[in-house]
Amino acid sequence: KQWYQRRVRGQRWVELGCDEEGNLAVSSLRAHYPSDAIMHRVIDSIPALEGQISFTDFCRILYIWQTMVMEERLQTLFQILNNGDPLTTDVVAQIIRAIRPEDDVEQIKMIAAHMPSSLSCLGTSVIDEEDFVAWAKCLPAEELHSKLGTFTIIDERVMAAMEEQHAKNQ
Secondary structure: OHHHHHHHHHHHHHHHOOOOOOEEEHHHHHHOOOOOHHHHHHHHOOOOEOOEEEHHHHHHHHHHHHHOOHHHHHHHHHHHHOOOOOEOHHHHHHHHHHHOOOOOHHHHHHHHHHHHHHHOOOOOOOEOHHHHHHHHHOOOHHHHHHHHOOOOOOOHHHHHHHHHHHHHHO
16 A cells, blocks of 8 residues: 555656656746746745756655645745846846747836836835735736645645654654
8 A cells, every 4th residue: 555655756757757766856847837937936936956857855845835825825926036036127027028928028027027017115126025915916816826825746645744743743
């Protein structure tokens, strides 16, 4: 039974192309999202040793994400989007392009040009973390939760076991 549980949990990781030690090349993971700049930034933020992400580290990251409240997730996402620096018009355009690839390039540029000044509490040409979190929290709750709230990569039973183990260790 234990072998089966390990197999089911890691099957997707194996499908992504991990090696015999359970490590997956960052480049392999990025290749599954060829035109998603946001996902590339998320992947690049995962600790990697010599360009390899271990299954254990990947699960730890997902566990942390699953235990965060929405505001913490938004703060973390902001940090990932531009290394914690305020979001400029160019970064906003990249984000919009990743979210809405079907939109016209000129339309994306126009939206990106107006977004920082309209979202900034101080009327600056950049969006800081506080502005980003406040804006995102104003999005419809269903949309926000569907994008950031429902990670089911880690089986619920595994999550429960991890939380139980974490509680015992405290």
